[in-house]
Amino acid sequence: MDIARRVFIGVGLTGATGWLAAVNHFGAEVVSRLPPTVRIAEFDGAGRLIAISEVPAIRRTDAEWRKILAVDQFTMTRRADTELAFAGEYWNFHGDGLYRCVCCATALFDSGTKFSSGTGWPSFSAPMANENIVQYPDHSWAF
Numbered sequence: 001m002d003i004a005r006r007v008f009i010g011v012g013l014t015g016a017t018g019w020l021a022a023v024n025h026f027g028a029e030v031v032s033r034l035p036p037t038v039r040i041a042e043f044d045g046a047g048r049l050i051a052i053s054e055v056p057a058i059r060r061t062d063a064e065w066r067k068i069l070a071v072d073q074f075t076m077t078r079r080a081d082t083e084l085a086f087a088g089e090y091w092n093f094h095g096d097g098l099y100r101c102v103c104c105a106t107a108l109f110d111s112g113t114k115f116s117s118g119t120g121w122p123s124f125s126a127p128m129a130n131e132n133i134v135q136y137p138d139h140s141w142a143f
Contacts, residue, residue, distance in 0.1 A: 034057040035057060036056065036057060037056055038057050039053070039054050039055075039131050040052070040055055040129075040131050040132050041131045042106075043098065043129075045098070047107070047110050049129075065077075069103070073102050080140075083121075088120075088122070090122045091120050091121050095111065096111050098111070098128070099111070099114075099122070099124075106132050107132065108128055108132055108133060109122075110124075110128055
């Protein structure tokens with residue numbers, strides 16, 4: 001079963017692995033640097049690799065994103081906000097499946113790589129595919 005992600009998919013990785021994972025999720029700064037196409041690995045619902053493809057980058061205005069996403073989804077994915085620790089829908093969820101981007105449905109993490117980091121956010125030891133994430137250091141907490 002695919003797990004529909006409501007939360008910013010990178011927050012759980014900050015403490016455990018030093019990553020922030022994102023696929024075009026850091027607002028206007030990243031969107032302005034997006035190439036016309038991006039390379040992603042496509043997976044079926046069982047987590048089997050289907051293909052690695054070049055697809056058009058998703059470009060939407062804030063107004064368009066606000067129509068598509070819930071308020072918390074918008075602030076987490078488009079403004080790099082973070083939900084409260086131990087409060088998100090998936091921080092303590094242990095079902096099998098794939099964690100997909102709420103904005104583009106790209107497979108980001110497999111539940112088999114999820115672990116309890118003690119941070120209160122979903123944490124994963126590895127992405128589904130390196131093509132499906134962009135890594136940024138998080139200096140927002142004066143690290």
